[in-house]
Amino acid sequence: MAVKKAATQYWSGRVTRESNALDLEEGVFKLATPRAVALSLRRSALASRRRKAAPLASAMAMLNFYINRAGKNLSRERRRVLEAAKGELRRLFTAPARGGGAGGTIPR
Numbered sequence: 001m002a003v004k005k006a007a008t009q010y011w012s013g014r015v016t017r018e019s020n021a022l023d024l025e026e027g028v029f030k031l032a033t034p035r036a037v038a039l040s041l042r043r044s045a046l047a048s049r050r051r052k053a054a055p056l057a058s059a060m061a062m063l064n065f066y067i068n069r070a071g072k073n074l075s076r077e078r079r080r081v082l083e084a085a086k087g088e089l090r091r092l093f094t095a096p097a098r099g100g101g102a103g104g105t106i107p108r
Contacts, residue, residue: 022041022044022045022048022050022051022058022059022062023044023047023048024040024041024044024062025040025043025044028040028041028044029066029070029082031081032081033081034081034082034084034085034087034088035085035088037063037081037082037085037088038059038085038088038089038091038092039088039092041059041062041063041085041089042055042059042089042092042093044059044062045058045059055093056089056090056093059089059093060086060089063082063085063086063089064086066082067079067082067083
């Protein structure tokens with residue numbers, strides 16, 4: 001019988017906690033709404049000085065990494081929230097900048 005490693009020893013958990021690209025906020029992937037997850041990832045991506053890609057790409061990569069590594073262990077509802085967060089991320093990064101001048105509105 002194989003001995004299962006403690007959760008702290010899995011490389012994927014370490015990547016989520018100690019990513020060299022983004023310093024994630026605590027519990028980002030457990031937030032209740034897709035918008036909350038996306039806003040947290042956006043804040044982390046914009047604040048990072050170590051990322052190697054554009055902020056949207058970095059945030060999306062972390063979200064996809066988490067979804068893929070969690071795999072079958074994600075509940076249907078949690079997967080739905082995280083998948084919907086991808087669309088929210090895209091919307092947040094493509095919304096026009098705040099400020100005066102012509103342009104659209106910032107989605108809320």
